[in-house]
Amino acid sequence: MNGKLASYSVDGTHYYGAVRDDGMIALSPDFPQWPDLRAVIEAGGLDRLLEAAEGRPITHEAGTFDYEIPLANPEKIICVGVNFPDRNAEYKDGKDLPQNMSLFIRFPRSFTGHDRPLIRPKASDKLDYEGEIAIVIGKGGRHIPQEQAYDHIAAISLCNEGTLRDWVRHAKFNVTQGKNFDRSGALGPWLVPFRDHAQLEDVRITTRVNGETRQDDRTSRMIFPIPRQIAYISAFTTLVPGDIIVTGTPTGAGARFDPPRYLKPGDVIEIEGEGIGLLRNTVEDET
Template sequence: MRFISFIRQGVAGIAVKNPDGQYRGFLQSDCAYPGDLASLLRAGPQELKSAGDLLVTQGTLFEADEISFAPPVSTPEKIICVGLNYADHSIEAGYQVPDYPTLFARFPHSLIGHEARIVKPRESDQLDYEGELVAVVGRAGRRIPKAEALSYIAGYTLFNDATLRDYQFRTPQWTMGKNFDATGAIGPEFVTADELPEGAAGLRIQTRLNGEIVQDANTSQMVFDVATLVALISDAMTLQPGDLIVTGTPSGIGMARTPQLWMKAGDVCEIDIERIGVLRNTVAAD
C-alpha cells in the first residue's frame, strides 16, 4: 500500500493511493479517521493494513491539487541519518570508505513535505542536494539480529538531505549543517515493504536538479544495507515505530563538482527512486 499524510484547509488527513492512482482517505475531523501514520505503525501491521483497506474502499477522493503533502511521519522520535554509505560518494567527499556506519541525527523541525519549499538560509550559499532512501521502522526493538532486521521495517519513502556544506564542516560533527529549518524534504508516499524488493535493494536512485540528472545510482550499491543498519543502530538504542533511517546518498553531490553546484532560489530538485516515486521540491530564499 501507498500512504500519504496531508493537510486540507488546515486539517490533517491520511490517504491511500488506489490502483487508479487516486488518493482516497479521511480528514482528522471525520468520524472514520483511523489515525495518523505514526499511530497506525505503533498499532501494528494488521491495524495498518485494515486502515489502508478502509481508506481505499470508503475514503473520500482527494485531488493532489487540493491538498498539501505533509511528511509521512511528521514527528518521529528519531531521525538517524547515514553518511558515506555509497563508496563513490565517500571518495568524492575525500573520505575512506567506512567499515562502520557514519551516523548523525536530524530533528523533526527540519522536515518538509513533497512540493513544499526547501529554504535556502541567508547565512549560506552552499546549499547542496542529497537524494536518499528512507527505511521507516514498524516495530520496536533493541539488539535486533541482522537475520530478523527487515521484519522491523514497515516500509520506505524518499528524502532530500539538503545540507549547508560550510556549516557542516565548521566542526567534526555535522549537526549544524544538517538541521537548518525546512531543509529535510521527505515523501510523498510511504510505500509498505511488501510492494518492494527485500530491503528495497536493486532500485535505481536519481536526483535531478532543474531537470538535469546529477545523481544516478542503485540502492544495491549501499556499503551498509538496510538490514545491517537496523542491526547496528539497535545495538545502541531501541528503535521505535515511526523512526526514520535515512540511508545515505550516492556520488554526484554539488560540493564535489567543478565548478561546485549549489541549489539556489527558484531551483527545482527531484529525488526519484524506482518503484517508490518522485519527491519534488522548489528552493526558496529565506
Template sequence: MKFLAFTKNGVEGLALSEGDAGYHGLTADDSSWPGSLMALISNGFPAAALDALRAGPAIDPDEVTIALPIERPGKIVCIGLNYAAHAAEAGLELPSVPTVFARFSTGLVPSGAPIVRPTVSDMLDYEAELAVVIGKGGRDIPKESALDHVAGYTIFNDGSIRDWQLATPQWTVGKNFDNTGGFGPVLVTPDELPAGASGLRMQLKLNGEVMQDTKTDDLIFDVPSLIAHLSKAFTLEPGDVIATGTPSGIGGARDPKVWMKPGDVCEIEIEGIGTLTNPIVQQG
C-alpha cells in the same frame, strides 16, 4: 500498499493505494477516521483501519496538500558515506562501520513545500537518499530478522549547508537548518518492493538535469545491517527514520560547485516509491 498523508481545507487526511489502484482515504473530521499514519504504524496497520481507508472516497494527490509521512519522527538517524563513489569524491576512506549523525524533525519539509536557503550561507547542497521507517521497535535486533521491523520506505533529501557542516568535525549544525530536509511523498510498505528496497534506481534532478544516479544495492551497509548496527546502541521505535546515505554527484564535489539557489527545483525519484519534489526559496 502506499500511504499518502495530506491536508485538505486545513484538515488532516490519510489515503491508501494498493497495486495500480488510485488513492482512497479519509480526513480527520470523518466519523470513520482511523488516525494518522503514525498511529497505524504503531498499532501494526490494523485491518479495520485499512478497511476504513479503502472504503473512503477517491483522493486525487493533485487536489490536496501533501504532508509529511511522519510529522515528528522520534529519531531521524542519518548514515554518511554509505556509497563507495561518494566516499571517494569526498576524499575519505571507506568506513568499516556506519558513519552516523542525527537530524531533527524541525528541519523536515514535505514534497511540494520549499526547501529554504538560509541567510547565513549560499552553500545549500542536495543529497538523494532512500529512507526507512521503523514499524516494530526493538533493541539488539538480529540482522536476520531486521526487515521484520520495517514499516515501509520513502525518500529523503538530506539538504546540507556545507560550510556550516564542514566547519567542525561534527556535522550536526550544518545538517539541521530549519526547512532543509525533504521527506516523502509517500510511505510504501515492504511487500511492494524488493527485500530491503535493494536494487531500486534512484535519481536526483536539479532543474531537470540529472545530478545523482545510482541503484540502492550499491549501499555499503544495507538496510538489515543498519538496523542491526543501530539497535545495538539504542532502541528503535515505531516511526523512527533511517536515511541510508547519498551516492556520488553532490554539488559540493563538482567543479565548478553546484549549490541549490532560489528558483531551483529539486526532484528525487526512487523506482517503486515515487518522486519527492521541492522548490528552493530564500529565507525571509
C-alpha cells in the same frame, strides 16, 4: 495489498489517507483512535487503512491539499553518511571503505513535504541536495540481528537530505548544524508499506536538478546494506515504531562539482526511487 499512504493538510486541517492518481481518500476521520500515521504504525494498522480505502471515492482532489512529511513526530530520525563507494571516493583521503558507518541525527522540523519549497536560509547560500531512501521502523527492538532486520520495517519513503555545506564544517567534528536548518530537506511524498526484500535490495535511486540527472545508483551497492544499518543502530539505541532511518546518498551532490553547483531559488529537485515514487521540491529564500 499494495497502496500508498500520506499525511496532508487542507486549509490548516491535518489528515492522513490513501493516495490515488486524482487525489486523496481521507481515512483519519474513520480512525480517531489513531491521530497520525505514527500511531497507525505503532498499532500495526497500515493494512487496515488500505482495506478501508478500497472502492471509495477520493475526498480531496489533486491540487486542493498540501503534502506534509509522512511522520510529523518520530522519536528519532537517524541518517547514514558516506554509504556508497563512489561517495566515499569523493573525499580523496586515500582511505579504504570504512569499517563502521557514520551517523547523525535530524529533527522533523528540518524537513518539508512533497511539492513544497526547500528553504535556503539567510545564514548560507550553500544549500545542497542528497537523494536517499528512507525506511520507517514498524517493530521496535534492541540488538536486532541482520537476518531479522527486514521484519522490523513497516514502510519506505524518499528523502532529500538537504545540507548547508559550510555549516557542516563549523567545528572539528560535527555536522548537526548544517543538517538541521528549518525546512532545508524533504521527506515523502508518501509511505509505501514494506512487503518484500526486493523493495529495498536492488533499487535505483536518482536525483535530478532542473531535469539534469545528478545522482544515479542502486541500493545493492551500499557499503552498509539496510539490514546492517538496523543491526548497527539497534546495538546502541532502542528502535521504536515510527523511527526513520535515512539510508545514504550516492555520489553527485552539488558540492562535488568544480565549481560547486548549489541550489538556488527556482530550482526543481526530483528524487526518484524505483517502486517508491518521486519526491519533488523547489527552492525559496528564507524571508
